[in-house]
Amino acid sequence: MKLTLTTQFQQFLLAHGLDLQQILAKTQLTYHLQDETLTMTPLEYYRLTAAIDAQITDEQLLAISDVSQIQLFLPPMFAALSASDGLTALKRFAHFKQLIGPVTAEVQELDQTISVHFAFLYPNQAQTRFALLMEQYLLVSLLRTGSGQRIQPLVTAGPFAYHTAGVAFLGGIQSPSSRNQLIFSKAALQQPFLTENNVMWDFMAPTLQQRLAEVTTTTTFVGSLQKILFTAIPAGDFTLETVAQTIGMSTRSLQRSLTAEQTSFKQQVQTVQRLLAINYLALDNVTPTEIAYLVGYNTPSSFSRAFKQWTGQTVSQYRAAMRVE
Structure with a gap:
């Protein structure tokens, strides 16, 4: 798989105290960041998130999960923000999730609620605390950025502890559980997005679909x-x-x-x-x-x-x- 890491995104991380080159060096992975891409297997990606997990603070984790700051670095996020409402954005986010990393987002729709479960690409492979919490924070930030409303999950579940700032950011109930999950009110996700942009979506969709096909079919x-x-x-x-x-x-x-x-x-x-x-x-x-x-x-x-x-x-x-x- 290939991750796009633009120079601007690397500088964004550095501004928040995360030196990507130093972190990569600790993982002993081969990298050429001057090409603005990072090619790695899913397990090498796991090693990278584990290296970040050992270094990142909870404050840094929240800061780099702000979609309003990173949407331009992650095209799937920008595509989700172009949706008409939160539910459409969530489904679009889940569809293109593997363009950001080897993680899937399983969406379950019931009469009154929508639940989201994140999983590493391989069975029995748990995610690191950094990887899971960032996924959850990113999704909540995405919904709030698009709607202009403080949408919050009714329940946030996971095997890791949420620090004070994380609890305040998420709202709702944090429930210790071996299975991670975000549960939203369907009515909250049906609110229209202020960031809807059909022209941009029509422009981006073919390219994103092509990239997704490459990611899901190119496996060593x-x-x-x-x-x-x-x-x-x-x-x-x-x-x-x-x-x-x-x-x-x-x-x-x-x-x-x-x-x-x-x-x-x-x-x-x-x-x-x-x-x-x-x-x-x-x-x-x-x-x-x-x-x-x-x-x-x-x-x-x-x-x-x-x-x-x-x-x-x-x-x-x-x-x-x-x-x-």
């Missing part, structure tokens, strides 16, 4: 394999033979395809195991022993040794550091 073999592993590893059935059969190819062909992308099946299994383990560690009700089995290890001790190799820390040290942050 590694990306496809990782998506399968995110489901297969917690299920405990992720041998080379089983995964090859799931993909519909021989084990030899699978290995050749991975070699062509300069990796191996073992490396990909360990990559997904590490990310799953880190996600499970964020859940206080899951013990290290349970995590070991969930990520495919037969004994807690073998998992502990592998985790120390991956992160340079013990499981308890890593979980303690997460709580401090």
